[in-house]
Amino acid sequence: MRWSAAQYLAFEDERTRPARDLLAQVPPLPEGALFDIGCGPGNSTELVASRFPDASLSGIDSDADMLAAARRRLPDVPFHHADLTDWEPDAPPALIFANAVLQWMPDPAASIERLARMLARAGVLAVQMPDNLNEPTHRAMRDIAAEPIFAEAYGASLPNRSGVATPERLIDLLSPIADRVDVWHTIYHHRLTGAESIVDWVKGTGLRPYLAPLPEALRQEFLLRYLERIRKAYPPLSDGRVLLRFPRLFLVAVRKGDVPA
Numbered sequence: 001m002r003w004s005a006a007q008y009l010a011f012e013d014e015r016t017r018p019a020r021d022l023l024a025q026v027p028p029l030p031e032g033a034l035f036d037i038g039c040g041p042g043n044s045t046e047l048v049a050s051r052f053p054d055a056s057l058s059g060i061d062s063d064a065d066m067l068a069a070a071r072r073r074l075p076d077v078p079f080h081h082a083d084l085t086d087w088e089p090d091a092p093p094a095l096i097f098a099n100a101v102l103q104w105m106p107d108p109a110a111s112i113e114r115l116a117r118m119l120a121r122a123g124v125l126a127v128q129m130p131d132n133l134n135e136p137t138h139r140a141m142r143d144i145a146a147e148p149i150f151a152e153a154y155g156a157s158l159p160n161r162s163g164v165a166t167p168e169r170l171i172d173l174l175s176p177i178a179d180r181v182d183v184w185h186t187i188y189h190h191r192l193t194g195a196e197s198i199v200d201w202v203k204g205t206g207l208r209p210y211l212a213p214l215p216e217a218l219r220q221e222f223l224l225r226y227l228e229r230i231r232k233a234y235p236p237l238s239d240g241r242v243l244l245r246f247p248r249l250f251l252v253a254v255r256k257g258d259v260p261a
Contacts (some may be wrong), residue, residue, distance in 0.1 A: 011201055012043055014190045018248050019044040019099040021186065022128045023051055025252050030122040032094030035060055037084055037115075038101025042070030045077060048097055055094070060087060084111070092120035100205075103129040109165035112251065113173045119255040122179075127251040129164045130205075131185065135245060136233035137202055141210050144225050153214055161209070164249050178253040190244040195231040198244055199223065 023044075034052060036045040039059030049057055059079040061067050070079045084101065096115050105111040108129060116125045132138055144150060145158060165173075167183040174181045192198055203211070207226070211219050234242040 011190075011204075014188070014201075015100070016043045016047070017188065018128050018186070018250075019047055022099060022126050022250055022252075023047050023097070025182065025250070026051070026095065026097075026124055026126050027252075027254065029055070029094040029124060030120055032056075032092060032120045032123060033058065033089065034095040034097070035089060035093050036097045036099070037061075037087065038098060038104075039070055039079065040066045040100075042073040042077070042079070044097065044099040045070060045074055045079075048095070049074065049077060052095075060084070089118060092118060092123060094120055094123050096123075096125050098125070098127045100128055100130060102127055103161065103164060106162060108162060109169055109173060112165075112170060112253075113177075116174055116177055116253050116255060121255060121257045123255045125178075125251070125253045125255070127249075129249050131164050131247045131249045132206075133161065133163050135247070137198065137230065137244070138206060140226055140229040140233065141202075141207060144222060144229070145210055147225075150214070150218065150222060153218055157213055161206075167249075170251060174253045177256055179256050180252070180254040182250075182252045184250050186248055186250065188246045188248065190246060191237070191241050192244055193241055194236070195227060195234055195242060198230050198234060198242060199227050201244065 029052065034048060034055045034057040036048050036057070037060045039045045039061050042059060045057065045059045057077055059070050059077060060082050061079065062081065062083050067079050067081060085105065096119065098115065102108045102111050112125070112127060119125060145154065151158065170183055171181050211222065214222060234244065236242055
């Protein structure tokens with residue numbers, strides 16, 4: 001299963017709000033190029049372009065469907081295909097904007113340190129990552145995946161996403177190379193139409209690694225069991241809707257002038 005821009009954008013307002021909140025904390029930038037890495041369908045890139053209209057801005061992603069959607073959305077912005085595990089800019093950037101992408105890296109903290117070292121003097125690294133692995137949405141994924149019928153289908157490839165690093169570790173890693181390191185959490189409470197909406201939300205992100213390796217019959221069985229768990233974990237409000245609690249970690253680092261690369 002590939003990424004689906006349409007699935008992702010089904011909740012565009014809710015998904016874009018953290019990017020907007022992150023961008024609001026980005027200070028004035030030095031000269032240099034701006035990069036929205038893991039740009040997805042371009043909703044975050046659009047925000048950066050609006051905040052810095054005269055800057056040289058590019059979007060980077062590894063998924064063809066997301067890049068196609070981004071190019072339709074912002075035809076005047078260059079979007080490039082790249083794997084973020086080894087992506088490097090041609091010159092030190094003024095801004096690396098990483099909204100909801102680094103949680104997919106094998107070691108998010110190491111990726112953050114690597115990206116910070118790429119920055120120009122006084123350049124900014126702005127990061128937002130979901131910190132929801134202990135929420136009912138993600139506990140249910142792991143529990144169902146561990147059931148014998150699914151575990152056998154996964155074999156040695158049982159999905160396992162790394163958790164985000166603690167604020168203490170991030171500050172320790174970045175303090176030697178950054179004049180300023182701000183780390184904070186925000187917990188969003190999204191009011192959705194029902195349990196099915198929560199399942200649709202995570203089908204565009206966290207559920208993908210669990211569904212992709214399964215044959216169609218098992219995929220549907222997984223979704224049925226998952227929906228049952230979600231209905232129990234997220235009872236309806238008085239108006240019939242449900243409340244999705246969603247913690248996210250934010251980081252803004254400003255690089256020092258003269259530190260080793």
